[in-house]
Amino acid sequence: MKLLSLVPMALAAVATAKTVEYDFHVNWTTANPDGLYERKVIGINGQWPLPRIEVDKGDRLVVNMYNDMPDRNASIHFHGMYQNGTNYMDGPVGVTQCPVPPGGKFTYNFTVDQNGTYWYHSHVDGQYPDGYRAPFIVHDKNFPYDYDEELVLTMSDWYHDLIDYLNKEEFLTLYNPTGAEPVPQAMLFNDTQKLSVSVKPNTTYLVHLMNIGALGAQYFYIEDHNVTVVEIDGVYTEPAETDILYLAVAQRYTFLLKTKDTTDKNYPMVSIFDENLFDVIPSDLGMNMTNWLEYNSDADHPEADIPWESSVDIEYFDDMDLVPYDHKPLYTNVSKRIELEVVMTNLDNGVNYAFFNNITYTAPKVPTLMTALSAGDLVTNELVYGEYTHTVVVNHLDVVEIVVNNNDAGFHPFHLHGHEFQVVERSPEYEGFVPYNPDNHTDSDFAEYPMRRDTAWVPPNGNMVLRFVADNPGAWFFHCHIDWHLTQGLAMVFVEAPEKLKDMTLPQSHKDTCDAVGMPWKGNAAANDDDFLDLTGQNAQAPDLPAGFTARGIVALVFSCISAFLGMGMITWYGLSDISNTERKVLEREGVISEGEQVDPIDPSTVAHPHHHEN
Template sequence: MKLSTLSLFLFSCIVSFVAAETHTWWFETGWVNANPDGFLEKPMIGWNGTWPLPILRAKKGDTINLYLINGFTDANTTLHFHGMFQNGSSQMDGPPFVTQCPIPPGETMLYNFTLTQHGTYWYHSHTSGQYGDGMRGIFYIDDTEDYPYDYDEEVFLSVTDNYHHNSDYLNPRFLNRYNPAGAEPIPDSSLFNETRNVTWHVQPDTTYLVHIVNVGRFVSQYLYMEGHEFEIVEVDGVMVEKNATDLIYIAVAQRYSVLITTKSDTSQNYAFMNSMDQTLLDYIPADLIVNSTNWIVYDDSAELPGQYYIDDWDADFDDFFLRPLSNQTLFPDPDYVVTIDVVMDNLGNGINYAFFNNITYTPPTVPTLITALTSGEFATNELVYGTNTNSFVLQKGDIIDIVVNNQDSGKHPFHLHGHIFQLIERHPESFTDLVSFNNSDHAEWPEYPMMRDTAYVYPQSYMVLRFVADNPGVWFFHCHIEWHLDQGLAVQFVEDPMGIQADPNQALTPDYINSCQKNNISISGNAAGNSVNLLDLTGEPVQHKPLPPGFTAKGIVALVFSCIAGICGIAAIAVYGMAEIKDVEHRVARDLALDIEDEDDEDEITQAEEGSSSGGEVSK
């Protein structure tokens, strides 16, 4: 099967795909000047001196040896392979202080694991801000069997939001007491394959298999084409029955594979649009281009059309109704239900945070995976993982329901590491009152639920996810809007901790240990780093204290003096306002530049006239 020659889809970046069972790659992080949207050149995080990052490709069953060299001089880094299960290799999953110690400057970590899935995935830094600054790329895993749908050529497409400032500028301004509402930074543009205004040259009567990934940090996007339609065949690595649609809604971190069949007539070119979900933005800057135009080009000599408009943004295909090609039925009733309420609120330092059940995720002193490995029988006790990590211990083989009650006014795309889940219910958006899940009064659940690893919940509404705890490890569950993760919208599942300890493949690698030691992080102990008394959490990192009820002492003093100042001001206005003003008419007339005569002036004129008639002098 031949690959597309489209320069559009960056095939010059694809790492060699060979039939070998082991792929060994060496990549060093560093800053590269780039101009993604054509409006501003800025530093982006590249690998081996180039950006965008390469498309990685391998087969199900292959072994990956990816050596990541931290080329930064002043920042740690990590790498997450989004959507990959990491069976038996939880330490390769990437989130710092969840499954690994961050890689310090100048050090190298080998990410070594075996691919157990197939489909469309991606990789990105899990260190705050870095994937928004460019450390991201597509990772495609071929199946060892024939693809279930016919196609002629294969292409890759990423969409993302883009900021003209990097994270070291944006993050401290976002998490700031002067941003008390927690308003997310507004993107400066959107990108289509890490650029804008792209031309995709196609052949007539050709079916393209297009793998689409939203690698953005904030904004969901709509995709739609003039005169063509998408046939959805895969979501988040899960093959599904074909579904045709004119409009796709893709939240950050989600993936779709679609079939696009071109026309026989080559006389016309067509618009291919990507558009930001404006409901996620607090305001729309006048210069923000929310609808970006790209082109499906049949004939270079033909005109490129203008923007293509649609009338109904609600016409996108609801992924809830996708049916897995495997015909996997609804998992049995849950053994354990984890109910988490999403709230955005301020703490005592004035900063707006995100909370699950009144806890904003605060990283522990020791990575949670280390605690699970070194706590012996205490590893089944959720307390050893800290009071501010929102940790849940799951038993091997249990059926787990995650009920997400979104008490916030915005959408949230949630991603579960280490698993795919069944989306068994997603309640519509509530525009008035908050709607929470009621186990005795809910919609009928589907027989063949849609399955994926990232799903969004509507505002003031809820969704229910179900999965099987069949992968021992520590797995993050978090909002994939990076701003919200930075605010603490995350929990972690410690799955079968005794199974983790019993598996020799879970033993920490030398590179892993080296990263911990270079960062002065203990390789044993509870969330506070205590390896003697595992239930003693003295010194553990915790969230800021809440805002005090009522007024603080300083607030009371400020209020008293403000009231005194206000009373004095009112008194001054009253005293001076009621005082008699001499010659008020004259003063007003002067201020208004009017030429009028008052009574005194008339008396003086009369006296002057009398003096003149008697021959006397009048002196003024």
């Protein structure tokens, strides 16, 4: 009887699934969302903020992306989509596709077999903080909780300079030896500021809240209202009531909000930057913002009375307490364990990079998926993917455990493409580095039904343990979602279920896109398709510091009177004749001196030493 009754249901589902198609003409436009500065932003169809993608679970999504920008490559990643069977639609350039050049067109086309709160964003050249990011909501006819209305709210940081300018001129230079990330100029809420969100009394709202920023984690609360969390990163949860949420970049929380039955007051809806994410806090940066849950547009819109002196004092909801609605048990019998140590340090060009173990991700000459699809029987051999993509092969249905040991005083939200992982362990923050000790843990220490999501943060100097099942053939990026850190190379790739990839065919559109930018779509990481084991000519990271020079030494070097003790050898090593100018730029950046101020001589004891990313 059960079987018989299932058949009509399945037919009905097929009959109602539809195709949702968007034409995205991507081009520069201008916007001034913080009221401080009008800047170039990446718009779609002449508009910014960007259109929201909305589909029903089971729909086919087609996005025709036309790159109308005359001066930039483009791509789209659909953050949180499993793309099971369609890895080539995932979007990260260098992993699953070539960049789409100016004037190019690329069609993303896949079935959405999941539900919940996602977002889409560019995945090339650290570009999404230029505005190329927006919500992507998948509605579910079988949503397990009742609600009346729906709201989508985004939080983000906002920069006034273009990202490629910041990368080239401010961030990835030897003038920034500590790797201090550019600090944003503002925070946004739904791509504006001081927003009034109109609500009806006595109504239950399903609120999709997401952080689509580049760096800044944010706290969120509504005065005098509790919320009930029911979904994180696309995973339904048992209801969990709380008052304050904390969202790292790329994380999403969906909650039920029951409005009051009176309309005499409006309530501050507050977002607060986490101070710990910024190396310096400029005096003119607004670290919090009041928006309003507006019951009555004629009533007062009071500024929030924020009770904390510092964001470090805020006690917020711990996502480790959440229980997935489906009660999927802890994955046991780990068959593949990967330990990754996060390190941020300098290479011999003086630039500060980010590493998993001793590798800073360096994009290959052939996108990794395309290497896999052209490698034949060598698809299972990690060597063909090159040394600097940090590719790890995992077998079909492996239970994979990723141990992330954070040997850095910063905070890192890690995202795995194509999956939601179980977060089975997360340590507290430590003063000094404390790696995970597997000897001190057994499966019985972990939650019976661990929390799952697609982006989870590891605390400063601490560790976390993630598990997933390798049931999704493809090349999947695992990386820090702080976009600056991704640009610094804090990434690796899983080639998952490689034997199954022998059944996958690369679409012609992908080959055409590679041809258009002059990139090969077959061969190993060095683009050698005669001998896949010959990696001669692969893209490589810069050499290590010369023997005897530590990263701390680099910092000391530029914070001391370099010219006083340096020989010509060191100056040649930096490739600079004007070494005092180097020092001056570093000191200006750190705010020790003002622009143009004379720096010679300096007493090193008066120089403030940076605290972040210093090893």
